[in-house]
Amino acid sequence: MARAPSPRSTKPPRSPWRRRVSLAIKLSLVAVVLAIGALVTAVYIAKAQLPSFDELKSSPNGQMIRVHAADGTVLVSMGxxxxxxxxxxxxxxxxxxxxxxxxxxxxxxxxxxxxxxxxxxxxxxxxxxxxxxxxxxxxxxxxxxxxxxxxxxxxxxxxxxxxxxxxxxxxxxxxxxxxxxxxxxxxxxxxxxxxxxxxxxxxxxxxxxxxxxxxxxxxxxxxxxxxxxxxxxxxxxxxxxxxxxxxxxxxxxxxxxxxxxxxxVKLAPEPKQNSVRYFTDWALPQLDLLIDETEKPLEVWTTLDLSMQRAADAAIRANSPKGTQGALVALDRDGSVRAMVGGRDYVASIYNRATQAERQPGSSFKLFVYLAALEAGKTPESTEIDEPVTIDGWSPRNSSRRNSGQVTLRTAFAYSLNTIAAKLGQQVGFATVADMARRFGITTAVNTHPSMVLGTSDVRLIDMTRAFASVANKGVAVTPFGITRVTANNEVIYQHEVDRSRVLVAPYVAAQMTDLLQTAVATGTGRSAQIGRPVAGKTGTTSSSKDGWFLGFSSGITTGVWMGRDDARAVGGLSGGQAPAQAFAQFMKAAVAKRPIEQFDTQVTLPEWQMEPDEESYFGEPDNGLFVDEDGNPVGGDQGAPVDEQLVPGQGVERPSPQAERAPVQVDEDGYPIPAAPPQRQPQRQGQPEQRMDQDWIDRVTGRDPVRDAPRTRTYDSREIAPEEDRPNQ
Missing domain, CATH: 1.10.3810.10 (Biosynthetic peptidoglycan transglycosylase-like)
Incomplete structure (x- = not known):
């Protein structure tokens, strides 16, 4: 018997989009399961790798840094x-x-x-x-x-x-x-x-x-x-x-x-901060360049001399005019920073004027003008005519408003004659002067307008101090540094090495410049910086007495001082030869008191005395070396009246007479200052040969033996420039 055919199914087929949704749901569920599985696996792997509770308790957060002074005293703990x-x-x-x-x-x-x-x-x-x-x-x-x-x-x-x-x-x-x-x-x-x-x-x-x-x-x-x-x-x-x-x-x-x-709630008093923080704020950021250790606790050993730091702080506080700020940097002959003050009060202002502020240096910038002139063949005995001069429409004036005719460079530098500085700058080239400044460590922009010879370019105090220290170091570059070594878990990971290989100028050029700087302190604008032992230095004052500078060196220590207002407003009576020079002297008496007295390669040679009938008008004259505006044009009212005389009555510059100058200070056997009679110019003894600027004189100044050194007369070995006995212990 034949089978009846089964009826055909009437179930409608599934649409494609439903199949896609179903597949997506299934894949999502699989993905979730896999994700959960991966998460659980990751968690348990992480759990297995976690330190124990006791290990976490003993592990510190962040890096501890302890900063030491040169004598090992802990200055500050950071971190x-x-x-x-x-x-x-x-x-x-x-x-x-x-x-x-x-x-x-x-x-x-x-x-x-x-x-x-x-x-x-x-x-x-x-x-x-x-x-x-x-x-x-x-x-x-x-x-x-x-x-x-x-x-x-x-x-x-x-x-x-x-x-x-x-x-x-x-x-x-x-x-x-x-x-x-x-x-x-x-x-x-x-x-x-x-x-x-x-x-x-x-x-x-x-x-x-x-x-x-x-x-x-x-x-x-x-x-x-x-x-x-x-x-x-x-x-x-x-x-x-x-x-x-x-x-x-x-x-x-x-x-x-x-x-x-x-x-x-009563708060605990804040610990007192002092000027040491100016130094640590400057030095510690350098660690990022010196080391790459970021976890281990560090011991940082620095160059700071606490006794010098206290003396520097006291000198700035005692001598800065009311309403002004002051800064000081002291370098040893190897460039180690022994003291640094960036302001009168660190708590009131952490701004470091010694390393951050850029201000016009006034006539202290003439250091580079005269260095360029000496390198070009001039000598301290070379003569120039002190007369009115105009360069590209700019007519500089001397602070005395007088001209003295023919003068030596020694006289021009000692009394900070602006006309002579302008002539020298024109002769050697203003670009050459700018290059000399950069060669000696000026890191800020230096313009090449004629007025630049009087210090119209902004500079930093630490850079200017470095430049003077390089002159003191017989022309070998000095680089300031504050960190001597760094240890981590008693292992030395950084050790500073002093570079004495870079010669900036020939030794005889540095010796001649030192000669001029000595004269400026002995009888010129820097007489307030005398401390009873050989000192070489230069003053600087900007237009309308906005900035006062003194930079100098003695017995291996080079110190720079700046004073002025942060807003660059005029300060009545401020000049480099007064408050800054006095702060320099107060600090240096303490800083070098226990150091042996060191003579310079050249003895002090006084400038000519018969410049004009009223030559004493120069004595005590503040070094208001910059009487130009930002464009290098003369400023002030009456062209015949000194700018200082246009200041507020009662706040003008006080010009002491030669009889009123302070007596130089002698030191006792322990190096502490004792009163002494003022120095007098000694007449030349009969039979004593006159010092002449000839080749024999240069050989004696530089310690060069013409016979021994003949094959390498044009090489300046750093070992000759800085003999071993003159270097500090490392």
């Missing part, structure tokens, strides 16, 4: 500071509750990452258009502080989640909170609640009150903004927010919140 480690049971409950309330109120219930917090931060990001809340839990913050950095990148955030989940698997909540409170940064270099409590309140964290705990807990969000020492009111306002959150979460009652008074 993180830590108090005592407080076990969980010793941490006050108010501190634990305040931290949880303000930083992570679901700390006790989440698994290390708070989905609600993440969702909230995403919503805020959407509403405000930028990230303002990170949604990080306490565990995430701990993971970031210990293992990661603060870069706002998804890769870093994902690693943070993995580590947080792993830490929650390895440590208890109490252990995580203990680690957090002892390691988190609270500002001012303080890591952990004990360091913060001692810094801000002067006692340990185990004694924290509710108000103090609220202040500290409020710091984590923005330590610099809410620091009680930086902005007390902001810290109090933030603490009130913390107290309100604690009340909202039930950590404290409304009565306890009202009783707390952050406004009444």
């Amino acid at each position: 993180p500071s830590y108090g005592d480690w407080l076990d969980y049971s010793r941490i006050p409950a108010v501190m634990r509750d305040a931290t949880i309330a303000v930083e992570d109120r679901r700390f006790r219930s989440h698994l290390g990452v708070d989905p609600i917090g993440v969702a909230r931060s995403v919503k805020v990001r959407y509403d405000r258009g930028r990230w303002t809340q990170g949604g990080s839990t306490i565990t995430q913050q701990l993971a970031r502080n210990v293992f990661l950095n603060n870069q706002k990148k998804f890769g870093r955030k994902f690693r943070e989640w993995i580590l947080a989940l792993a830490m929650e698997r390895k440590f208890s909540k109490d252990q995580i909170l203990e680690l957090y409170l002892n390691k988190v940064y609270y500002g001012g270099g303080a890591y952990g609640i004990d360091a913060a409590a001692r810094k801000f309140f002067g006692h340990g964290a185990n004694e924290l009150t509710l108000s103090e705990a609220a202040i500290i807990a409020g710091l984590v969000k923005a330590p610099s903004n809410y620091s009680p020492t930086a902005d007390a009111q902001a810290a109090v306002d933030r603490a009130q927010v913390v107290l309100q959150v604690m009340q909202d979460t039930g950590a404290i009652t409304a009565t306890q919140a009202r009783a707390a008074d952050p406004q009444a």
Whole structure:
């Protein structure tokens, strides 16, 4: 019997889009399962690699740096500071509750990452258009502080989640909170609640009150903004927010919140800061260039001489005119910075005027003019005509408003004659003078306008001091440095080496320049810088007495002093030959008191005395060497009247007579100053040969033996320039 055919199925076929959706769902489920599996695997791998609880307790955050003076005294400790480690049971409950309330109120219930917090931060990001809340839990913050950095990148955030989940698997909540409170940064270099409590309140964290705990807990969000020492009111306002959150979460009652008074909390006094910080602020950033160690604690040994630093600070405070600032840099013959003062008060202003300020140097810039002239063949006995001169429309004037006819370069330099400096600059070329300044270490831009010879280009005090130190070093380059060595775990990782190989000018040029600088101090504009032993130096004063400079050297120490106002306004009576020179003398008497007296290669030669009938008008004359504006044009009112006489009545420049000048100071056997009679020019003895600027004189000055050195007469070996017995011990 034949079978009846079965009826055909009436089920409609599945549409393609449904098949695609179904496939996508299945793939998504597989992807989720794989992702969860990968996440779990990553968490457990991270957990296995995490340090133990005890290891995390002993590992520091940040790098400790201790800075030592030349004698080993600790100047300052930089980087993180830590108090005592407080076990969980010793941490006050108010501190634990305040931290949880303000930083992570679901700390006790989440698994290390708070989905609600993440969702909230995403919503805020959407509403405000930028990230303002990170949604990080306490565990995430701990993971970031210990293992990661603060870069706002998804890769870093994902690693943070993995580590947080792993830490929650390895440590208890109490252990995580203990680690957090002892390691988190609270500002001012303080890591952990004990360091913060001692810094801000002067006692340990185990004694924290509710108000103090609220202040500290409020710091984590923005330590610099809410620091009680930086902005007390902001810290109090933030603490009130913390107290309100604690009340909202039930950590404290409304009565306890009202009783707390952050406004009444007494802060510990800030430690006194002194001028040493100007030096450490300058020296420590150099570590980034010297070493690449960023984790191990460092011991940094510096060149600073504490006794000189105190003397420098006292000299600037005692001599800076009212309303002005002052700066000082002292270099030893190898370039080591022995003292640095960047202002009258570091607490009032951390701006370092010794290394950062750029000011016009006035006539102290003539150092480079005369160096270029001497290198070109001039000598201290070469003559020029002191007369009115005009160069490209610029007509410089002497501070005395007089001209003396034919004078030697020694006389012109001693009395800072502007007309002669202008002529020398024109003769050697203004670009040559600029090149000389750059050769000697001037790092700021130097213009080549004719008026540049009078110091119209801005310079830094440390650069000018370096230039004078190179002259004192017989023409060999001196490079300032402040760090001698760095050790990490008692291992030397950096040792400074002094470079004595770079010769800037021939030794005889440096000797002749020193000759001129001696004369400026002995009888010229720098007489206030006399200290009872050989001194060479130069004054500088800018237009309208805006800046006063004195730079000089004696017994191996080169010191530069600047004074003026930060706003560059005129200072009545300020001149380089007065307050700056007096500060130089006060400092140098103390700085070189215990050093042997050193004679220069050339003895002091006085300038000619019969320049004109009223030559004494030069004595005591302040070195207002720059009477030009920014474009190099003369400034002032009446062309025949000195600018100083146009100052405010009672604030003009005081010009002492020769009889009123201070007597030079002698030193006793211990090197301390004792009174002495003023020096007098000794007449030339009969039969004593006159000093002449000839080849024989140059040989004697430079210590050169014509026979011995004949094959290499044009080479200047650094060992000849700086003999071993003249170098400091390394």
